[in-house]
Amino acid sequence: MESALETSALTADLFVSVDGWARGENSPGYFGYYGPDLGRWIEEESARPQHVLMGRRTYEALDSVPDEARDDGYLRMTRLPVTVFSRTLSSVDWPGASVESRDLVESVRQLKQTTNTPIRTMGSLSVVKQLLNAGLVDRLRLMVFPLLVGPGGREAMFDGVDEADLALVDQRVLDGRVLLVEYAPTGLPIPH
Numbered sequence: 001m002e003s004a005l006e007t008s009a010l011t012a013d014l015f016v017s018v019d020g021w022a023r024g025e026n027s028p029g030y031f032g033y034y035g036p037d038l039g040r041w042i043e044e045e046s047a048r049p050q051h052v053l054m055g056r057r058t059y060e061a062l063d064s065v066p067d068e069a070r071d072d073g074y075l076r077m078t079r080l081p082v083t084v085f086s087r088t089l090s091s092v093d094w095p096g097a098s099v100e101s102r103d104l105v106e107s108v109r110q111l112k113q114t115t116n117t118p119i120r121t122m123g124s125l126s127v128v129k130q131l132l133n134a135g136l137v138d139r140l141r142l143m144v145f146p147l148l149v150g151p152g153g154r155e156a157m158f159d160g161v162d163e164a165d166l167a168l169v170d171q172r173v174l175d176g177r178v179l180l181v182e183y184a185p186t187g188l189p190i191p192h
Contacts (some may be wrong), residue, residue, distance in 0.1 A: 006130050006177075007112040007113050008051075008111070008112050008116060008117060008118055008119050009118055009119065009138040009139065010046060010053075010108070010112060010118075010119040010121070010131065010136055010137055010138050010139070010184075011051070011118065011119070011120045011121070011137075011138065011139040011141055012120075012127060012128045012131060012132065012137045012139070012140050012141065013045075013115055013120060013121060013122060013141045013143070014121075014123075014124075014125065014140075014141070014142055014143070014157065015030065015031070015123075015142075015143045015145065015158045016140065016142050016143070016144055016145070016187040017031060017145055017147050017148065017149040017153065018142075018144060018145070018147060018148055019148045019150065019153065020153075020158065021154060021155065021156065021157065022125050022154065022155035022156075022157050023148040023149075023154050023155055024149040024152045024153060024154060024169075025152035025153075025154060026152065026158050027149070027152075029148055030145070030147040032140070033145050033146065033147075033175070033178055033182045035174065035175030035178070035182075036175065037174035037175040037178070038143075038178060040173060040179065041115045042073065043073055044165030045076055045120075046073050047079075048118070049117055049118065049120045050080060050117060050118050050119065050120045051080070051081045051082075051111065051115055051117045051118070051120070052077075052079075052080050052081065052083070052120055052122050053080065053082075053084070053085065053108065053117075053119060053120070053121045053122070053124065053127060053131075054074055054083075054084055054121065054123060054124045054127065055084070055085050055086065055123075055124040055126055055127045056084060056085070056086035056088065056089055057124070058122060058123035058124045059082075059084040059086075059089075059092060059097070060076055061123075062077075062095060062122075063092070063094070078094040078095065078096065078097070079094070079095055079096045080096050080097070081097075081098070081117070082097035082134075082182050083095055083098060083099075083100050083107070083111070084097055084098070084099050084100065084151045085099075085100050085101075085107070085124075085127055086099055086100075086101060087101050088187075095187070099100050102177050104127060104130050104131070105131070105134040106129060106134065108131060108134075108136055109134075109136060110141070112136065120169070125155055125157070129158075129160055129161050132161050132162070132164070132185075133160075133161060133162045135185070137185060138184065139169065139182055139183070139184055140159075140166065140182070140183045140185070140190045141180065141181070141183075142179075142180070142181050142182075142183075143174075143179075143180050144178070144179040144180075145178055145180060145183065146177045146178065146179075163190050164185050164186075164190070165185070165186045165187075165188040165189065165190045165191075166183035166184065166185055166186065167179060167183060167184050168180045168181065168183055169181040169184050171184060177187060182183045
């Protein structure tokens with residue numbers, strides 16, 4: 001009897017305001033709510049074995065972090081296996097990173113079948129939306145920050161994403177006010 005082909009799990013990590021925005025017009029990093037619990041969570045997550053996926057804009061934003069802000073966690077991130085999806089970049093400066101210009105969905109589908117390392121997105125809303133619509137996301141992890149961005153909101157979190165039923169897998173509160181929720185797509189139709 002043949003066993004089903006196992007693939008590496010893909011977790012999509014996204015930061016979102018309560019009103020569904022990926023960022024505000026002038027929002028600082030972490031919407032201004034960075035705290036000790038969030039810092040520990042980031043440190044723990046970045047220490048896990050993983051293959052990171054990101055788009056060009058996320059890579060360029062992270063690569064432009066000033067030298068004085070490049071702590072051990074930042075340097076560790078740059079050494080992880082990272083695939084930057086871009087049709088315009090030809091190279092990247094991080095030692096563990098490479099550029100992928102082929103079709104995003106097919107590239108990730110192939111990666112899931114050829115690696116045993118957990119796969120994780122970092123930011124990259126357009127990448128996550130495509131992967132969600134292709135059914136390639138195994139876990140959707142949302143860091144919900146306690147604010148309403150209102151009319152200054154930029155990038156509606158789920159605009160253009162197909163409907164999907166989700167099961168709540170885990171939840172935590174960080175720093176007494178930031179909600180970390182993790183969902184798994186069920187493959188079931190949503191209630192109508």
